Amino acid sequence: MVRQDPPAFLDAVRWDERGLVPAIAQDARTGQVLMMAWMNREALAATVAEGIAVYWSRSRRRLWRKGESSGHTQQVREVRLDCDGDTVLLSVEQHGGIACHTGRTRCFFQRLDDGGWVIDEPVVRAPETIYGAGNGHE
Amino acid sequence: MVRQDPPAFLDAVRWDERGLVPAIAQDARTGQVLMMAWMNREALAATVAEGIAVYWSRSRRRLWRKGESSGHTQQVREVRLDCDGDTVLLSVEQHGGIACHTGRTRCFFQRLDDGGWVIDEPVVRAPETIYGAGNGHE
Numbered sequence: 001m002v003r004q005d006p007p008a009f010l011d012a013v014r015w016d017e018r019g020l021v022p023a024i025a026q027d028a029r030t031g032q033v034l035m036m037a038w039m040n041r042e043a044l045a046a047t048v049a050e051g052i053a054v055y056w057s058r059s060r061r062r063l064w065r066k067g068e069s070s071g072h073t074q075q076v077r078e079v080r081l082d083c084d085g086d087t088v089l090l091s092v093e094q095h096g097g098i099a100c101h102t103g104r105t106r107c108f109f110q111r112l113d114d115g116g117w118v119i120d121e122p123v124v125r126a127p128e129t130i131y132g133a134g135n136g137h138e
Numbered sequence: 139m140v141r142q143d144p145p146a147f148l149d150a151v152r153w154d155e156r157g158l159v160p161a162i163a164q165d166a167r168t169g170q171v172l173m174m175a176w177m178n179r180e181a182l183a184a185t186v187a188e189g190i191a192v193y194w195s196r197s198r199r200r201l202w203r204k205g206e207s208s209g210h211t212q213q214v215r216e217v218r219l220d221c222d223g224d225t226v227l228l229s230v231e232q233h234g235g236i237a238c239h240t241g242r243t244r245c246f247f248q249r250l251d252d253g254g255w256v257i258d259e260p261v262v263r264a265p266e267t268i269y270g271a272g273n274g275h276e
Contacts, residue, residue: 007253008253008254009250009253009255010253014256014275022160022174024162024171024174026171029145031169031170032169033162033164033227035160036160036220036225042276043215048250078249079145079249079266080246080247080248080250080253081246081248081250082173082174082245082246082247082248083238083239083240083245083247083248084245085247089171089246100169100221101221102221103220107220107222107225108218108219108220108225109218109221109222110218110219110220110221111187111216112147112216112217112218112219113215113216115145115146115147116146116147117147117219128241128258
């Protein structure tokens with residue numbers, strides 16, 4: 001087995017004290033900001049190598065290939081880094097048009113209105129039909 | 139002096155262990171993701187009360203009215219919250235068309251290309267003419 005050096009672009013990223021960076025996913029077609037999740041070095045390396053968004057699940061402490069149980073994968077068109085290297089921006093094609101585990105197009109479906117959060121975006125597909133019974137999140 | 143209760147919408151936000159949430163600023167007109175910064179309760183309350191983006195500067199440990207030294211304020215058109223309440227999305231009108239302290243339209247000016255980060259967006263205005271000499275960041 002040949003040992004491969006990790007890609008050098010990972011060193012330019014300013015990983016936080018947990019070894020993570022926030023990664024924003026933006027829809028390549030509509031421009032909508034779909035979601036924000038976290039990546040560690042391995043997740044970003046896998047995202048680039050595989051061409052689909054791979055995040056680090058902080059709750060489950062493992063790599064999370066977005067869409068692994070829902071089928072709602074994110075094809076990555078572009079990966080960007082900000083000026084101080086501590087935030088990643090992905091431009092993605094969202095498979096199925098649903099990024100959120102609630103069955104909505106995106107996770108930002110609550111809008112501040114007159115001092116309260118109002119849900120103003122519809123459920124496109126019921127989560128039960130996405131994940132099967134008893135599994136609310138992938 | 140009348141003591142005012144803090145706005146209730148702040149309680150719906152899932153502040154992290156440092157009392158912060160990431161806040162993404164998106165250009166209301168172009169849809170470009172401009173930058174990502176952090177907010178504490180006070181910053182989000184001030185953003186909503188004043189209608190301009192107010193962040194929490196982790197390095198300077200104080201509220202940071204975006205544009206306070208550059209003049210590049212962000213007029214907030216919409217505030218959104220994600221499904222699990224731990225990320226804020228602002229829709230903003232970027233004054234001067236420059237969000238980044240490097241003098242570029244936005245902070246995400248580096249694109250991953252063939253294993254390396256490439257700067258592919260121009261400096262709109264030289265930082266020296268924005269901040270004066272010796273001050274590279276607001």
